Amino acid sequence: MDLGFSTEHEKFRSELRAWLSDNLEQSWSESLRDRGNDEHALIELRRQWQRRMYQGGYLGMRWPAEWGGRGATEVEEAILAQEIALADAPPILNALGLGLCAPALIHHGSEEQRRRFIPPMLNADEIWCQGFSEPGAGSDLASLRLKAVVDGDFFVLNGQKCWTTYGPWGDWIFVLARNDAEDRYGGISFILVDLRNTEGVEVRPLKQITGESEFGEVFFDNARVPRSQLVGETGQGWKIAMTVLGYERGGATLGPATELGTDLFALLRTCRELGITDTASRAKLGLLVAEWQVLMANGYRTLAGLSEGNAPGPESSIQKLVWSELDQRLRATAIELLGPGAQLSRHDPSARTDVDWSRNYLWARAETIFSGSSEIQRNIIAKRVLGLPQA
Amino acid sequence: MRFDISEDQQLLRDATRDFLAGECPMEAARRLAEESDEGYSADHWAKLAELGYLGLVAGEQAGGQGMGAVELVIVAEEMGRACFPGPYLDVVVAARALELAERDSVAADIAAGKLTVVLATRDTVWPGESGGATFADGRVTGSKAFVPFAASADKLLVTTDKGLALVDGPFRLDAMTTMDEATRFARVNFDNTAELLGDNALVEKANELGTIGSAAMALGVCQVTLEMTVEYTREREAFGRPIATFQALQHRMADMLLRAEGSRSLVYRAAWALDAGQSEAALMLGSAKAWAAESALANSRECLQMHGGNGFTWEYSVHRYLKLAGTLDQFNGARDEMLESALLAAEELASENAAGKAATG
Known part of the structure; x- marks a missing residue:
């Protein structure tokens, strides 16, 4: 066993830490609290920050060299995610494009597609949305119905996508569309659509429980999309989507867990400061600490496996479940322990400035739903790990 | 980075699992736990000593194998799976404490299975009770609660007002039964000769x-x-x-x-x-x-x-x-x-x- 970082990894971390402290002018929490920043301004801040990260050489670190790659490993990717969380830097704006669409292009796209789409994606000149979920296809994604019919050099798209992250700011979207109604998995294609310049495409913001609209709905009404924007072959969409969902794994092992840890630490400091030190409260805090340690230990274990070249298995289901459910408990416990003050929104002058507990408490409710709900993750564990017989 | 255990450690896991399956399957474990006086088998203990398990984490100079926490975890995980009865961890910890107190020869006797020593550190059963042990003039007096497998112990390592003492048997004890019939706890009432070893922090x-x-x-x-x-x-x-x-x-x-x-x-x-x-x-x-x-x-x-x-x-x-x-x-x-x-x-x-x-x- 060896769960420590090597000297080279520690060197990478300290260079990165120095780079972050030189380049990050304002923490993301401060930017969020600034009343002058509306949702659009925050998107622009994130655009600028992504550019800087790209120029610093910290995007696409594991890709081929011509697309920004630097031969980095899963471990370095995990360190990057940790340090971004610790530095409280803005989240990468084009995370979905870089995380899902770019790998699809690198592994399944044409050279022409790569040259056209990857550079502006890296530089945040074009913001990408993910078009997988539909009103009738959430957990059961393969029941998606956005229709793609070939007409000469075009696909004609009809249908709807929803829960489209960054929809209101998106320039492009990669969709899974159905080209064959009879073939559940083999009748799906991976298609790139210009959200701004395609007739028949309309994006409507979707207001969520936090009052923000980072999601959107996208409507396709006889939208004509050039066939050159198909990735891979017709009918390969499901396979491509499932493959790319497994690519960016290193960052997921420790990034969210570290972010959770920084908020947990803030809660510990605040409870001390406010004199919340009774036995019952400390028992709750102690349990959160232990559960956070489970999350970190699972993360290091998975990362160790990835670094040894083990194919990622259903560990990702375990980590998604543990993280999302613990994050909800952390925020619910914070709201409970901190009392009425934690109900204040971040712009209220009496709000504490460490963590925006009320907003994050609400936001955390999404975490057990997106990227495979807790119920789906438990199904996966029951079936693939425990091998339980299916009804 | 590597989470998996080494080949040697894997061998230790396999050997432990085989030993437990062969020597102490569930029926045997239950018989010892539910019916025997000692709560464990002297024969198992002799074999554990012979195979080096009792001195697993003690240093070589103390008759041990000089292994670490990872190896102990590998062995203990298997013992948990098997509900293996007896004071294994208690004895291992006592040997380690004696080694830390620079009593290597006593630790070596434990590792060799010649001497059974366990820790007595808990003063009372309930909060607010009086209890505990005091050391004076080469003797320990007072009492300790929840001493594991005290009836089988030749000596006890006892935390006292003056520090950690190695107390000689035999002991006057009252058995304490719990809902877990595999435990053999006792309240020990001391008036025994003893040697002070050092700080309780050991x-x-x-x-x-x-x-x-x-x-x-x-x-x-x-x-x-x-x-x-x-x-x-x-x-x-x-x-x-x-x-x-x-x-x-x-x-x-x-x-x-x-x-x-x-x-x-x-x-x-x-x-x-x-x-x-x-x-x-x-x-x-x-x-x-x-x-x-x-x-x-x-x-x-x-x-x-x-x-x-x-x-x-x-x-x-x-x-x-x-x-x-x-x-x-x-x-x-x-x-x-x-x-x-x-x-x-x-x-x-x-x-x-x-x-x-x-x-x-």
């Missing part, structure tokens, strides 16, 4: 091994109760199909897996951190013990529930795990104390750097 250091060892036994319980539940629900039919096909049970078994795998990640990482002298070992140790023991309890309760009425019978062995989990949860670091110690360690990290640079732990 025990705390050695007890880290008892704590991580107990956490590993709990991990073994977590894992085996999951396996028993999966096996039983696959066989047992209701409404014309195996009950394992019901999603209501599948999701609960998925949760059992989360507990077992979480405990595995945490216990082994904590053991590695102890061996590597990592500064965050205390955070991990408290978390591992509290979480693994609570998980062992939860998994054995779920195991019982999914065994239905059978799980409530004496005949089925599910209750052995429920009871073992309860003992592990409360001794060698009770859950509340462990959570408080993890919390204190986390608070220290949190205050060291208000920006939270330490949250990589």
